[in-house]
Amino acid sequence: MNKFVLDTELISGEGTIEYVRTLPFKKVCIVTDTVMVKLGIVDKVTQHLSASRIAYKIFDRVEANPSLDTVNLGLHHIIDYKPEALIAIGGGSVIDAAKAIIYFCIKTKETLLDITQIVKPLFIAIPTTSGTGSEVTSISVITDSKTHTKIPLKDATMLPDVAILDASLTLSVPRAITADTGMDVITHAVEAYVATGANRFTNLFVEEAIDLAFNNLLKAYENGNNKEARQHMHDASCMAGIGFNNAGLGINHSLAHAIGGQFGVSHGRANAILLPYVIAFNSGLEDNLLKEFGVPYAKLASRIQIESEDMAVNVRSLIEVIRQFNKMMGIPETFEAYGIDSEAYFKAIPEMAKNALDDICTTSNPRTVTLKVLEKKFEQAFKGTSF
Ligand SMILES: [Fe+2]
Numbered sequence: 001m002n003k004f005v006l007d008t009e010l011i012s013g014e015g016t017i018e019y020v021r022t023l024p025f026k027k028v029c030i031v032t033d034t035v036m037v038k039l040g041i042v043d044k045v046t047q048h049l050s051a052s053r054i055a056y057k058i059f060d061r062v063e064a065n066p067s068l069d070t071v072n073l074g075l076h077h078i079i080d081y082k083p084e085a086l087i088a089i090g091g092g093s094v095i096d097a098a099k100a101i102i103y104f105c106i107k108t109k110e111t112l113l114d115i116t117q118i119v120k121p122l123f124i125a126i127p128t129t130s131g132t133g134s135e136v137t138s139i140s141v142i143t144d145s146k147t148h149t150k151i152p153l154k155d156a157t158m159l160p161d162v163a164i165l166d167a168s169l170t171l172s173v174p175r176a177i178t179a180d181t182g183m184d185v186i187t188h189a190v191e192a193y194v195a196t197g198a199n200r201f202t203n204l205f206v207e208e209a210i211d212l213a214f215n216n217l218l219k220a221y222e223n224g225n226n227k228e229a230r231q232h233m234h235d236a237s238c239m240a241g242i243g244f245n246n247a248g249l250g251i252n253h254s255l256a257h258a259i260g261g262q263f264g265v266s267h268g269r270a271n272a273i274l275l276p277y278v279i280a281f282n283s284g285l286e287d288n289l290l291k292e293f294g295v296p297y298a299k300l301a302s303r304i305q306i307e308s309e310d311m312a313v314n315v316r317s318l319i320e321v322i323r324q325f326n327k328m329m330g331i332p333e334t335f336e337a338y339g340i341d342s343e344a345y346f347k348a349i350p351e352m353a354k355n356a357l358d359d360i361c362t363t364s365n366p367r368t369v370t371l372k373v374l375e376k377k378f379e380q381a382f383k384g385t386s387f
Pocket residue numbers: 132184188253267271
Protein backbone atom coordinates (compact mmCIF):
# COMPACT_ATOMS: atom_id res chain seq x y z
CA MET A 1 0.00 0.00 0.00
CA ASN A 2 1.27 3.45 -0.91
CA LYS A 3 -0.06 6.12 1.46
CA PHE A 4 0.54 9.84 0.99
CA VAL A 5 -1.23 12.93 2.36
CA LEU A 6 -0.47 16.61 1.76
CA ASP A 7 -3.07 18.97 3.20
CA THR A 8 -1.08 22.19 3.60
CA GLU A 9 -1.27 24.93 0.98
CA LEU A 10 2.33 25.85 0.08
CA ILE A 11 3.35 29.33 -0.99
CA SER A 12 7.04 29.56 -1.83
CA GLY A 13 9.43 32.23 -3.09
CA GLU A 14 10.99 35.58 -2.31
CA GLY A 15 8.45 38.17 -1.21
CA THR A 16 5.64 35.65 -0.70
CA ILE A 17 5.18 37.02 2.82
CA GLU A 18 2.89 39.54 1.10
CA TYR A 19 0.32 36.76 0.93
CA VAL A 20 -0.95 37.78 4.37
CA ARG A 21 -2.38 40.96 2.76
CA THR A 22 -4.97 38.79 1.03
CA LEU A 23 -6.39 37.26 4.21
CA PRO A 24 -10.14 37.97 4.41
CA PHE A 25 -10.00 38.54 8.17
CA LYS A 26 -10.48 41.36 10.69
CA LYS A 27 -8.16 40.09 13.43
CA VAL A 28 -5.35 37.58 13.70
CA CYS A 29 -3.01 36.40 16.43
CA ILE A 30 0.76 36.07 15.92
CA VAL A 31 2.76 33.49 17.88
CA THR A 32 6.50 34.16 17.89
CA ASP A 33 9.53 34.79 20.12
CA THR A 34 11.37 37.92 21.24
CA VAL A 35 14.26 37.33 18.80
CA MET A 36 11.90 37.49 15.81
CA VAL A 37 10.47 40.73 17.18
CA LYS A 38 13.95 42.23 17.79
CA LEU A 39 15.24 41.25 14.34
CA GLY A 40 12.27 43.04 12.76
CA ILE A 41 11.00 39.83 11.15
CA VAL A 42 7.59 40.14 12.81
CA ASP A 43 7.38 43.73 11.46
CA LYS A 44 7.82 42.38 7.94
CA VAL A 45 4.57 40.48 8.41
CA THR A 46 2.62 43.04 10.42
CA GLN A 47 3.29 45.81 7.91
CA HIS A 48 1.32 43.81 5.35
CA LEU A 49 -1.46 43.11 7.86
CA SER A 50 -1.72 46.83 8.65
CA ALA A 51 -1.81 47.67 4.93
CA SER A 52 -4.91 45.48 4.67
CA ARG A 53 -6.39 46.85 7.91
CA ILE A 54 -6.18 43.49 9.66
CA ALA A 55 -5.87 43.92 13.44
CA TYR A 56 -3.34 41.71 15.22
CA LYS A 57 -2.12 40.74 18.65
CA ILE A 58 1.37 39.37 19.24
CA PHE A 59 2.20 36.58 21.68
CA ASP A 60 6.02 36.57 21.79
CA ARG A 61 6.73 34.47 24.88
CA VAL A 62 7.82 31.25 23.14
CA GLU A 63 11.20 29.94 24.34
CA ALA A 64 13.50 27.21 22.93
CA ASN A 65 11.98 23.81 23.78
CA PRO A 66 8.60 25.43 24.57
CA SER A 67 7.01 24.48 27.88
CA LEU A 68 3.47 23.52 28.76
CA ASP A 69 3.27 26.75 30.80
CA THR A 70 4.02 28.84 27.71
CA VAL A 71 1.42 26.93 25.72
CA ASN A 72 -1.12 27.64 28.47
CA LEU A 73 -0.32 31.37 28.37
CA GLY A 74 -0.71 31.39 24.60
CA LEU A 75 -3.95 29.46 24.89
CA HIS A 76 -5.47 32.13 27.16
CA HIS A 77 -4.25 34.75 24.72
CA ILE A 78 -6.21 33.30 21.80
CA ILE A 79 -9.26 32.27 23.83
CA ASP A 80 -9.61 35.91 24.94
CA TYR A 81 -8.83 37.51 21.57
CA LYS A 82 -10.77 35.04 19.35
CA PRO A 83 -8.65 35.50 16.21
CA GLU A 84 -9.79 34.27 12.81
CA ALA A 85 -6.24 33.15 12.03
CA LEU A 86 -3.16 32.16 13.98
CA ILE A 87 0.17 33.00 12.35
CA ALA A 88 3.32 31.32 13.68
CA ILE A 89 6.51 33.20 12.76
CA GLY A 90 9.74 31.52 13.82
CA GLY A 91 11.78 28.33 13.96
CA GLY A 92 10.68 24.86 15.02
CA SER A 93 10.02 25.83 18.65
CA VAL A 94 7.62 28.63 17.70
CA ILE A 95 5.71 26.51 15.20
CA ASP A 96 5.54 23.63 17.71
CA ALA A 97 4.18 25.97 20.40
CA ALA A 98 1.57 27.40 18.01
CA LYS A 99 0.51 23.86 17.09
CA ALA A 100 0.05 22.93 20.75
CA ILE A 101 -1.93 26.15 21.37
CA ILE A 102 -4.29 25.25 18.49
CA TYR A 103 -4.53 21.66 19.73
CA PHE A 104 -5.45 22.57 23.31
CA CYS A 105 -7.77 25.33 22.10
CA ILE A 106 -9.81 22.84 20.05
CA LYS A 107 -9.71 20.18 22.80
CA THR A 108 -10.87 22.73 25.40
CA LYS A 109 -13.72 23.88 23.17
CA GLU A 110 -14.73 20.26 22.52
CA THR A 111 -15.39 19.81 26.23
CA LEU A 112 -17.66 22.90 26.28
CA LEU A 113 -19.33 23.06 22.89
CA ASP A 114 -21.03 20.93 20.30
CA ILE A 115 -18.28 19.93 17.84
CA THR A 116 -20.21 21.47 14.91
CA GLN A 117 -20.00 24.90 16.56
CA ILE A 118 -16.21 24.91 16.81
CA VAL A 119 -14.44 27.04 14.22
CA LYS A 120 -10.72 26.44 14.07
CA PRO A 121 -8.71 29.58 13.27
CA LEU A 122 -6.81 29.35 9.97
CA PHE A 123 -3.32 28.18 10.91
CA ILE A 124 -0.50 29.81 8.93
CA ALA A 125 3.10 28.73 9.52
CA ILE A 126 5.94 31.02 8.44
CA PRO A 127 9.23 29.22 9.16
CA THR A 128 12.30 31.42 9.65
CA THR A 129 14.84 28.59 9.68
CA SER A 130 15.26 25.84 7.09
CA GLY A 131 15.31 22.60 9.00
CA THR A 132 12.44 21.15 10.95
CA GLY A 133 9.81 20.88 8.22
CA SER A 134 7.39 21.58 11.07
CA GLU A 135 5.26 23.71 8.72
CA VAL A 136 3.95 20.57 7.01
CA THR A 137 3.74 18.08 9.86
CA SER A 138 1.07 17.37 12.44
CA ILE A 139 3.60 16.69 15.19
CA SER A 140 4.63 18.95 18.09
CA VAL A 141 6.97 18.38 21.01
CA ILE A 142 6.30 20.29 24.22
CA THR A 143 8.36 20.14 27.42
CA ASP A 144 6.86 19.66 30.87
CA SER A 145 9.24 21.87 32.85
CA LYS A 146 8.16 20.32 36.16
CA THR A 147 9.07 16.75 35.24
CA HIS A 148 11.67 17.65 32.55
CA THR A 149 9.97 15.32 30.13
CA LYS A 150 9.09 15.86 26.49
CA ILE A 151 5.44 15.53 25.54
CA PRO A 152 5.06 14.48 21.91
CA LEU A 153 1.70 15.44 20.39
CA LYS A 154 0.37 14.15 17.09
CA ASP A 155 -3.02 15.25 15.83
CA ALA A 156 -4.44 16.38 12.48
CA THR A 157 -5.74 19.63 14.04
CA MET A 158 -2.11 20.78 14.37
CA LEU A 159 -1.31 20.56 10.67
CA PRO A 160 -0.83 24.10 9.31
CA ASP A 161 -3.44 25.09 6.69
CA VAL A 162 -0.94 27.33 4.89
CA ALA A 163 2.88 27.40 4.90
CA ILE A 164 4.67 30.47 3.55
CA LEU A 165 8.22 29.63 2.46
CA ASP A 166 9.85 33.03 2.01
CA ALA A 167 13.60 32.55 2.44
CA SER A 168 14.23 36.30 2.70
CA LEU A 169 13.23 35.78 6.36
CA THR A 170 16.14 33.34 6.83
CA LEU A 171 19.01 35.60 5.67
CA SER A 172 20.02 36.54 9.22
CA VAL A 173 20.25 32.93 10.47
CA PRO A 174 23.81 32.50 11.93
CA ARG A 175 26.23 30.09 10.24
CA ALA A 176 26.23 27.46 13.00
CA ILE A 177 22.43 27.28 12.92
CA THR A 178 22.44 27.15 9.11
CA ALA A 179 24.79 24.16 9.42
CA ASP A 180 22.79 22.35 12.13
CA THR A 181 19.36 22.90 10.58
CA GLY A 182 20.68 22.06 7.12
CA MET A 183 22.04 18.73 8.35
CA ASP A 184 18.65 18.12 9.99
CA VAL A 185 17.10 18.48 6.50
CA ILE A 186 19.59 15.95 5.09
CA THR A 187 18.89 13.56 7.99
CA HIS A 188 15.11 13.88 7.45
CA ALA A 189 15.56 13.08 3.78
CA VAL A 190 17.92 10.13 4.31
CA GLU A 191 15.75 8.62 7.05
CA ALA A 192 12.47 9.14 5.17
CA TYR A 193 13.97 7.54 2.05
CA VAL A 194 14.60 4.23 3.83
CA ALA A 195 11.81 4.31 6.47
CA THR A 196 9.14 1.62 6.58
CA GLY A 197 6.50 4.03 5.22
CA ALA A 198 8.61 5.11 2.22
CA ASN A 199 6.92 4.78 -1.16
CA ARG A 200 7.12 6.27 -4.66
CA PHE A 201 5.14 9.35 -3.60
CA THR A 202 7.26 10.13 -0.54
CA ASN A 203 10.42 9.38 -2.54
CA LEU A 204 9.49 12.03 -5.08
CA PHE A 205 9.67 14.73 -2.40
CA VAL A 206 12.66 13.21 -0.63
CA GLU A 207 14.74 12.89 -3.81
CA GLU A 208 14.13 16.54 -4.70
CA ALA A 209 14.99 17.53 -1.12
CA ILE A 210 18.25 15.55 -1.38
CA ASP A 211 19.19 17.23 -4.67
CA LEU A 212 18.44 20.71 -3.34
CA ALA A 213 20.11 20.21 0.04
CA PHE A 214 23.34 18.63 -1.25
CA ASN A 215 23.65 21.33 -3.92
CA ASN A 216 22.86 24.34 -1.74
CA LEU A 217 23.67 23.78 1.93
CA LEU A 218 27.36 24.68 1.66
CA LYS A 219 26.51 27.74 -0.47
CA ALA A 220 24.02 28.97 2.16
CA TYR A 221 26.60 28.27 4.88
CA GLU A 222 29.41 30.13 3.08
CA ASN A 223 27.26 33.13 2.23
CA GLY A 224 24.11 33.61 4.28
CA ASN A 225 22.97 36.34 1.88
CA ASN A 226 22.85 33.94 -1.07
CA LYS A 227 19.10 34.26 -1.61
CA GLU A 228 18.90 31.52 -4.19
CA ALA A 229 20.68 28.95 -2.00
CA ARG A 230 18.58 30.03 1.01
CA GLN A 231 15.31 29.56 -0.94
CA HIS A 232 16.44 26.16 -2.21
CA MET A 233 17.24 25.09 1.38
CA HIS A 234 13.89 26.44 2.57
CA ASP A 235 12.04 24.43 -0.07
CA ALA A 236 14.22 21.36 0.63
CA SER A 237 13.33 21.55 4.31
CA CYS A 238 9.63 21.60 3.48
CA MET A 239 9.92 18.74 0.98
CA ALA A 240 11.85 16.58 3.44
CA GLY A 241 9.15 17.40 6.02
CA ILE A 242 6.43 16.22 3.62
CA GLY A 243 8.50 13.08 3.06
CA PHE A 244 9.00 12.15 6.69
CA ASN A 245 5.50 13.15 7.76
CA ASN A 246 4.28 10.37 5.45
CA ALA A 247 7.15 7.86 5.48
CA GLY A 248 8.37 8.17 9.08
CA LEU A 249 11.90 8.65 10.41
CA GLY A 250 14.33 6.22 12.06
CA ILE A 251 16.84 5.57 14.81
CA ASN A 252 19.01 8.56 13.87
CA HIS A 253 16.28 10.75 15.29
CA SER A 254 15.67 8.41 18.23
CA LEU A 255 19.35 8.59 19.21
CA ALA A 256 19.42 12.37 18.65
CA HIS A 257 16.35 12.89 20.84
CA ALA A 258 17.97 10.83 23.60
CA ILE A 259 21.31 12.64 23.57
CA GLY A 260 19.58 16.01 23.18
CA GLY A 261 17.57 15.32 26.34
CA GLN A 262 20.60 14.15 28.30
CA PHE A 263 23.36 16.54 27.19
CA GLY A 264 21.54 19.40 25.47
CA VAL A 265 23.16 18.80 22.06
CA SER A 266 21.16 20.79 19.49
CA HIS A 267 18.83 18.60 17.46
CA GLY A 268 20.44 19.21 14.07
CA ARG A 269 24.00 18.84 15.37
CA ALA A 270 23.20 15.57 17.15
CA ASN A 271 21.66 14.22 13.93
CA ALA A 272 24.65 15.34 11.88
CA ILE A 273 27.18 13.64 14.17
CA LEU A 274 25.16 10.41 14.32
CA LEU A 275 24.27 10.09 10.63
CA PRO A 276 27.43 8.30 9.35
CA TYR A 277 27.23 5.70 12.16
CA VAL A 278 23.53 5.10 11.61
CA ILE A 279 23.91 4.68 7.84
CA ALA A 280 26.67 2.10 8.49
CA PHE A 281 24.18 0.00 10.46
CA ASN A 282 20.93 0.61 8.58
CA SER A 283 22.52 -0.06 5.17
CA GLY A 284 24.02 -3.35 6.40
CA LEU A 285 27.54 -2.07 5.61
CA GLU A 286 29.03 -2.88 9.01
CA ASP A 287 27.56 -6.38 9.31
CA ASN A 288 27.78 -7.57 5.70
CA LEU A 289 24.06 -7.26 4.97
CA LEU A 290 24.34 -4.74 2.15
CA LYS A 291 22.49 -7.03 -0.26
CA GLU A 292 19.48 -6.99 2.04
CA PHE A 293 19.46 -3.34 3.18
CA GLY A 294 21.89 -1.35 1.03
CA VAL A 295 19.89 -0.73 -2.17
CA PRO A 296 18.12 2.55 -1.22
CA TYR A 297 21.40 3.96 0.12
CA ALA A 298 23.17 3.11 -3.13
CA LYS A 299 20.35 4.91 -4.98
CA LEU A 300 20.77 7.94 -2.75
CA ALA A 301 24.51 7.89 -3.45
CA SER A 302 23.85 7.92 -7.19
CA ARG A 303 21.61 10.99 -6.76
CA ILE A 304 24.56 12.90 -5.38
CA GLN A 305 26.79 11.82 -8.29
CA ILE A 306 28.48 8.85 -6.64
CA GLU A 307 28.58 6.23 -9.37
CA SER A 308 30.00 2.77 -8.79
CA GLU A 309 28.95 -0.79 -9.58
CA ASP A 310 30.04 -1.79 -6.11
CA MET A 311 27.34 -1.18 -3.47
CA ALA A 312 29.87 -1.00 -0.63
CA VAL A 313 31.79 1.73 -2.46
CA ASN A 314 28.55 3.65 -2.98
CA VAL A 315 27.50 3.50 0.68
CA ARG A 316 31.02 4.27 1.96
CA SER A 317 31.17 7.27 -0.39
CA LEU A 318 27.77 8.51 0.81
CA ILE A 319 29.03 8.34 4.40
CA GLU A 320 32.23 10.15 3.37
CA VAL A 321 30.31 12.96 1.65
CA ILE A 322 28.24 13.48 4.82
CA ARG A 323 31.43 13.53 6.90
CA GLN A 324 32.95 16.11 4.57
CA PHE A 325 29.82 18.28 4.83
CA ASN A 326 30.08 18.16 8.62
CA LYS A 327 33.80 18.93 8.53
CA MET A 328 33.41 21.89 6.18
CA MET A 329 30.73 23.39 8.45
CA GLY A 330 32.65 22.91 11.70
CA ILE A 331 30.51 20.02 12.98
CA PRO A 332 32.69 17.55 14.95
CA GLU A 333 32.98 13.89 13.98
CA THR A 334 32.26 12.56 17.47
CA PHE A 335 30.53 13.54 20.70
CA GLU A 336 33.96 13.43 22.37
CA ALA A 337 35.20 16.15 19.98
CA TYR A 338 31.94 18.00 20.67
CA GLY A 339 33.06 18.22 24.28
CA ILE A 340 30.90 15.80 26.28
CA ASP A 341 32.65 14.35 29.34
CA SER A 342 33.60 10.71 28.73
CA GLU A 343 32.59 9.37 32.15
CA ALA A 344 29.20 11.08 32.15
CA TYR A 345 28.56 9.93 28.57
CA PHE A 346 29.31 6.23 29.10
CA LYS A 347 27.34 6.25 32.35
CA ALA A 348 24.33 7.65 30.47
CA ILE A 349 24.48 5.20 27.53
CA PRO A 350 22.14 2.51 28.98
CA GLU A 351 19.42 5.05 29.75
CA MET A 352 19.86 6.94 26.46
CA ALA A 353 19.71 3.65 24.53
CA LYS A 354 16.51 2.67 26.33
CA ASN A 355 14.95 6.05 25.57
CA ALA A 356 15.98 5.69 21.94
CA LEU A 357 14.47 2.20 21.75
CA ASP A 358 11.15 3.53 23.11
CA ASP A 359 11.19 6.57 20.79
CA ILE A 360 8.34 6.68 18.24
CA CYS A 361 10.86 7.14 15.38
CA THR A 362 12.33 3.68 16.06
CA THR A 363 9.08 2.07 14.88
CA SER A 364 9.65 3.23 11.28
CA ASN A 365 13.37 2.37 11.13
CA PRO A 366 14.17 0.10 8.16
CA ARG A 367 15.93 -2.47 10.35
CA THR A 368 14.80 -3.91 13.65
CA VAL A 369 17.06 -2.76 16.46
CA THR A 370 17.96 -4.00 19.92
CA LEU A 371 19.28 -2.13 22.94
CA LYS A 372 22.71 -3.53 22.11
CA VAL A 373 22.70 -2.00 18.63
CA LEU A 374 21.72 1.41 20.00
CA GLU A 375 24.36 1.24 22.73
CA LYS A 376 26.97 0.37 20.10
CA LYS A 377 25.93 3.41 18.02
CA PHE A 378 26.37 5.69 21.02
CA GLU A 379 29.81 4.15 21.66
CA GLN A 380 30.91 4.57 18.04
CA ALA A 381 29.61 8.15 17.90
CA PHE A 382 31.77 9.01 20.91
CA LYS A 383 35.03 7.37 19.92
CA GLY A 384 34.65 7.51 16.15
CA THR A 385 35.26 4.64 13.75
CA SER A 386 35.80 4.03 10.08
CA PHE A 387 33.74 1.64 7.98
FE1 LIG B 1 14.82 16.44 12.78
